[in-house]
Amino acid sequence: MQNPVPVLSMRKLYSSASSRQEFIAEIGKAAREVGFFYLEDHGISLTEQVKVLDIAKSFFALSNTAKKEIQMIHSPHFRGYSANYSELTAGRRDRREQFDIMDELTAFSDADIHHEWQKLIGPNQWPKQLPEMKPQLLSWQDKLTEVSLQLLEALCESLEQPSDALSETVRKGPYRHTKLIKYPGTSEGSEQGVGAHKDPGYLTLVMQDENSGLEVEFEQQWYKVAPRPGAFVVNIGELLELASNGYLKATNHRVTSPKKGVTRYSSAFFMAAQLDASVPVLNLPPHLAKQAKGPTSDPNNPLLNNVGENVMKGRKRSHPDVSMRFYPQPLECTSC
Numbered sequence: 112m113q114n115p116v117p118v119l120s121m122r123k124l125y126s127s128a129s130s131r132q133e134f135i136a137e138i139g140k141a142a143r144e145v146g147f148f149y150l151e152d153h154g155i156s157l158t159e160q161v162k163v164l165d166i167a168k169s170f171f172a173l174s175n176t177a178k179k180e181i182q183m184i185h186s187p188h189f190r191g192y193s194a195n196y197s198e199l200t201a202g203r204r205d206r207r208e209q210f211d212i213m214d215e216l217t218a219f220s221d222a223d224i225h226h227e228w229q230k231l232i233g234p235n236q237w238p239k240q241l242p243e244m245k246p247q248l249l250s251w252q253d254k255l256t257e258v259s260l261q262l263l264e265a266l267c268e269s270l271e272q273p274s275d276a277l278s279e280t281v282r283k284g285p286y287r288h289t290k291l292i293k294y295p296g297t298s299e300g301s302e303q304g305v306g307a308h309k310d311p312g313y314l315t316l317v318m319q320d321e322n323s324g325l326e327v328e329f330e331q332q333w334y335k336v337a338p339r340p341g342a343f344v345v346n347i348g349e350l351l352e353l354a355s356n357g358y359l360k361a362t363n364h365r366v367t368s369p370k371k372g373v374t375r376y377s378s379a380f381f382m383a384a385q386l387d388a389s390v391p392v393l394n395l396p397p398h399l400a401k402q403a404k405g406p407t408s409d410p411n412n413p414l415l416n417n418v419g420e421n422v423m424k425g426r427k428r429s430h431p432d433v434s435m436r437f438y439p440q441p442l443e444c445t446s447c
């Protein structure tokens with residue numbers, strides 16, 4: 112079977128009332144059946160996208176010394192550069208270099224910290240060699256937030272809820288996380304660029320360059336999500352699966368390394384509820400509720416009520432070196 116990921120045009124959301132309803136039906140179907148879709152006509156130009164991929168290329172081309180100056184190991188807030196094989200997914204090392212940012216904020220003073228997850232909040236680390244990177248990526252992050260918030264509203268409508276059914280959970284500002292990623296080629300056949308996983312938040316928007324590598328699991332098979340110029344690849348995260356009691360689907364995906372001589376660049380934007388939010392399980396109408404089989408992830412998943420604690424748990428698991436340096440007690444004890 113060919114690529115099961117459908118293509119949606121966001122323009123429909125702002126055209127006639129009937130196009131809007133069409134979009135809502137399409138996004139609902141895609142989010143339920145595949146958990147992935149391509150998004151076109153989202154208002155972010157190809158030029159802006161290329162600029163972000165270009166700054167990613169410039170960043171990863173900096174010397175190792177320059178990149179190490181802003182390595183994540185210097186940041187208790189899990190921001191900055193990660194070298195190949197330093198991140199773990201499903202317990203295995205990912206062969207990818209990354210640069211992570213989140214909201215640019217001032218860290219809490221120790222006296223104001225009541226929950227460990229508050230330490231996620233703080234400033235980003237930026238390379239002094241590329242002063243344009245900070246304004247460019249922060250503005251990119253804002254634009255992708257706008258798109259994601261509109262998609263979240265459309266998804267609420269597709270569940271026959273008011274469009275603002277989840278707005279309270281992002282009112283103070285959703286939790287946002289942007290990554291620039293470089294996947295180096297390999298002669299080893301298929302290496303783990305990033306291992307199979309579901310994203311934890313509400314929604315993820317991925318921008319790929321012209322090289323494929325992203326794969327999605329659909330009906331127990333892996334499919335390549337080929338790049339589509341100008342389109343974002345959007346996927347549903349576990350928080351939306353839980354909020355819809357499993358009606359919407361958070362889908363496993365992974366990236367396999369490109370072959371020798373090819374380098375793949377991408378950027379992923381993750382949006383979750385604000386860190387102190389309690390996310391409601393939506394009260395679906397009976398005809399949808401009877402198709403909601405409960406989430407495939409752990410039904411006792413504390414994600415719904417402890418967004419911040421869960422983000423922290425995920426960051427520690429992915430970056431054990433940062434965790435060891437700043438949060439030396441064992442993982443199991445994070446909430447004791």
Ligand SMILES: O=C(O)CCC(=O)C(=O)O
Pocket residue numbers: 290292305310317319325364365366377378379
């Ligand atoms: O690089 C990509 O295409 C996707 C990356 C991804 O799934 C992730 O970082 O969660």
Ligand SMILES: [Fe+2]
Pocket residue numbers: 308309310315364
């Ligand atoms: Fe992902």
